Amino acid sequence: MDTSASVKSTDSLQGDERNSERNKIIETVKLTKSFGGHTAVSDVSLSIFDKELKSIIGPNGAGKTTFFNLLSGQMKPTSGEIFYKGNEIQNLPPHKRTKLGIGRSFQITNVFPTLTVLENVRLAVQAKHNIHYSMFRHYKYYKHLEEEAYQSLEKVKLEPKAEHLASSLAHGEKRKLEIAILLSLDTQLLLLDEPTAGMSVDEVPQIIEVIESIRDQRDRTIILIEHKIDLVKHLSDTIAVLFHGKKLADGSPEEIMNNDQVQSAYLGGLYNDAED
Amino acid sequence: MNIKKMYSKSEAVAGGGTSGAGTETPKGNRAGTSKPMKNPFQSMTWQKAAWIISLLILFAVPILVSKNSTLFMLTNIFIWAVFAMSYNLLLGYTGIISFGHAMFFGIGAYCFALMARHIPQGELGFLFAFGLTVVICFLLSLVVGLLSLRLRDTFYALITLAVATIFVIIAEQWRTMTMGNDGFNFTAMLSRDLFGFIDLLDRQHVYYIALIFLVSMFVVLKRFIDSPVGRTLQAIRDNEDRVSSLGFAVLNYKLISNIIAGVMAGLAGVVYAISIRFVSPDSVLGVENTIDVLLMTVIGGVGTMLGPIIGAGVVEVSSHYLMGLSHIHPIFERWVILFGIVFILIILFFPAGIVGTINQKLRGKKKEGAS
Numbered sequence: 263m264d265t266s267a268s269v270k271s272t273d274s275l276q277g278d279e280r281n282s283e284r285n286k287i288i289e290t291v292k293l294t295k296s297f298g299g300h301t302a303v304s305d306v307s308l309s310i311f312d313k314e315l316k317s318i319i320g321p322n323g324a325g326k327t328t329f330f331n332l333l334s335g336q337m338k339p340t341s342g343e344i345f346y347k348g349n350e351i352q353n354l355p356p357h358k359r360t361k362l363g364i365g366r367s368f369q370i371t372n373v374f375p376t377l378t379v380l381e382n383v384r385l386a387v388q389a390k391h392n393i394h395y396s397m398f399r400h401y402k403y404y405k406h407l408e409e410e411a412y413q414s415l416e417k418v419k420l421e422p423k424a425e426h427l428a429s430s431l432a433h434g435e436k437r438k439l440e441i442a443i444l445l446s447l448d449t450q451l452l453l454l455d456e457p458t459a460g461m462s463v464d465e466v467p468q469i470i471e472v473i474e475s476i477r478d479q480r481d482r483t484i485i486l487i488e489h490k491i492d493l494v495k496h497l498s499d500t501i502a503v504l505f506h507g508k509k510l511a512d513g514s515p516e517e518i519m520n521n522d523q524v525q526s527a528y529l530g531g532l533y534n535d536a537e538d
Numbered sequence: 539m540n541i542k543k544m545y546s547k548s549e550a551v552a553g554g555g556t557s558g559a560g561t562e563t564p565k566g567n568r569a570g571t572s573k574p575m576k577n578p579f580q581s582m583t584w585q586k587a588a589w590i591i592s593l594l595i596l597f598a599v600p601i602l603v604s605k606n607s608t609l610f611m612l613t614n615i616f617i618w619a620v621f622a623m624s625y626n627l628l629l630g631y632t633g634i635i636s637f638g639h640a641m642f643f644g645i646g647a648y649c650f651a652l653m654a655r656h657i658p659q660g661e662l663g664f665l666f667a668f669g670l671t672v673v674i675c676f677l678l679s680l681v682v683g684l685l686s687l688r689l690r691d692t693f694y695a696l697i698t699l700a701v702a703t704i705f706v707i708i709a710e711q712w713r714t715m716t717m718g719n720d721g722f723n724f725t726a727m728l729s730r731d732l733f734g735f736i737d738l739l740d741r742q743h744v745y746y747i748a749l750i751f752l753v754s755m756f757v758v759l760k761r762f763i764d765s766p767v768g769r770t771l772q773a774i775r776d777n778e779d780r781v782s783s784l785g786f787a788v789l790n791y792k793l794i795s796n797i798i799a800g801v802m803a804g805l806a807g808v809v810y811a812i813s814i815r816f817v818s819p820d821s822v823l824g825v826e827n828t829i830d831v832l833l834m835t836v837i838g839g840v841g842t843m844l845g846p847i848i849g850a851g852v853v854e855v856s857s858h859y860l861m862g863l864s865h866i867h868p869i870f871e872r873w874v875i876l877f878g879i880v881f882i883l884i885i886l887f888f889p890a891g892i893v894g895t896i897n898q899k900l901r902g903k904k905k906e907g908a909s
């Protein structure tokens with residue numbers, strides 16, 4: 263493999279040019295999260311630029327999901343700061359961060375099992391439209407909510423199951439529902455935690471297509487956690503590597519693929535895993 | 539686009555499926571086959587007819603039945619049904635367990651009883667009792683909710699139990715006001731021509747008060763459950779953390795639920811006092827009352843609209859007859875123990891309760907018919 267790290271990319275979004283032109287949408291400063299004695303995220307300072315697609319890779323247990331939990335507010339950092347559009351947000355509860363424009367999907371499927379698929383998504387649309395304390399109107403009064411929810415389901419090809427209970431879905435379908443919920447929130451920043459994990463071979467391309475089309479519109483920012491390296495290479499503008507909770511590298515796909523440290527610490531082994 | 543067409547088709551089906559019972563039933567397979575649904579349970583007219591007939595029967599009961607004891611029992615079933623419905627809002631639709639819900643019921647009952655005793659003019663005391671109950675229950679549920687709902691759910695259960703116990707102690711100790719443990723009867727103080735046409739000593743009149751109360755509370759609750767807030771509560775019941783990650787301030791929703799449940803239980807307490815004409819800490823405030831509505835809700839069907847009503851009927855009627863058997867064996871006087879056993883059996887074998895199980899059966903049939 264070519265190990266020279268100085269290969270210049272031809273992509274217009276790469277390199278120094280991007281850093282100077284684009285604003286940071288979210289930035290972490292020395293972000294740390296410890297569970298008892300174990301530090302899952304350690305001193306991570308990372309900037310994500312507006313409208314880019316950044317992937318975060320790293321072996322199992324590297325702290326990727328924990329990093330997301332810190333960004334979206336499910337967990338409070340032990341130390342360090344998070345800035346979203348220049349404002350400190352590490353002390354805000356999850357719902358306020360979502361309102362600011364940080365939406366996420368979960369690695370472990372996290373839907374509403376006793377509600378229908380459509381209702382799962384409709385709630386996200388309801389949240390997006392700020393219909394919060396309406397108590398005396400029937401929910402069907404807000405017709406456009408269901409229509410929008412339906413459109414999100416179509417994007418992930420789940421509309422045939424709209425009226426099924428979420429608990430009755432197959433695993434891959436639940437993963438799609440997870441994504442449909444996130445899409446419905448219509449946030450500026452999308453955090454996708456292994457969106458294609460557990461999907462069947464014919465479902466994966468559908469989801470990749472969805473992610474690609476969002477990226478190609480270039481009107482929002484995506485942070486993607488993903489193990490499938492080919493996919494990451496193909497989709498990402500930049501890639502950050504976490505290893506034992508620390509940021510090991512951060513750069514363009516070429517830089518990362520050719521980084522010796524990354525190679526020895528992670529990629530070599532992972533490629534072998536991914537082959538089977 | 540055919541999406542629109544499919545959408546409007548499902549609307550019709552969904553309309554039929556939106557029955558009083560069970561709000562979370564899936565309404566058939568939208569994109570599945572387009573066979574017309576022949577199941578009579580899904581037709582709107584069948585449902586409407588069933589509702590109208592049931593209501594007509596209930597309104598005709600006092601004309602057909604002259605026995606006061608029967609009217610009395612039905613009246614109490616209606617009232618306990620509202621109390622259980624309010625409990626179901628917490629347990630079945632929001633997913634929080636309260637061990638102190640009887641405090642609201644008791645407060646309502648004591649408000650009415652004390653007004654009857656101290657304010658001689660019927661109308662004024664009557665309206666004042668309702669108003670005071672609403673205000674107290676609103677504030678109390680707000681404060682209790684703020685204290686406990688931001689913490690773990692178990693904490694809410696414990697706080698409600700603790701606060702409810704405080705109210706029992708107050709009712710027991712403040713003898714000059716409440717006559718302590720003995721409670722007091724206020725039959726003699728009840729107005730016989732309230733607003734010129736209500737005789738509170740006439741069982742028929744009280745029956746109608748309770749029935750109208752039940753129907754109106756049912757309509758209000760159904761409306762609330764189907765509102766965007768109600769739908770959000772049901773999502774909180776399923777997965778609270780995910781609701782907050784959608785951007786909803788979960789605490790506020792739980793507070794709303796807690797307040798509506800509290801006020802509704804308080805109003806039920808007022809009507810209960812009108813019906814039984816007697817209050818004591820045990821009969822309206824004690825934790826046994828909370829256990830009773832918990833039983834009614836679980837037996838009837840948690841998270842269904844009709845469940846608590848059916849549950850209230852089953853518990854009231856069977857406890858009445860079981861107590862009647864106490865001359866055969868003293869165990870029947872302890873009918874709560876028997877209910878404990880029934881309760882465990884239901885949780886083991888019919889976790890969805892009576893109405894919930896029926897809904898599942900209907901849903902199963904519907905699925906079969908569609909495929």
Ligand SMILES: Nc1ncnc2c1ncn2[C@@H]1O[C@H](COP(=O)(O)OP(=O)(O)OP(=O)(O)O)[C@@H](O)[C@H]1O
Nearest residue numbers: 297301302320321322323324325326327328329369
């Ligand atoms: N709530 C928690 N309590 C204690 N330890 C935790 C908790 N969440 C994560 N950890 C630990 O933190 C480390 C990082 O976990 P994390 O889930 O962030 O890894 P990951 O990079 O997402 O891994 P994967 O690729 O398997 O999803 C692991 O060692 C994990 O056991």
Ligand SMILES: [Mg+2]
Nearest residue numbers: 326327328369
């Ligand atoms: Mg993870």
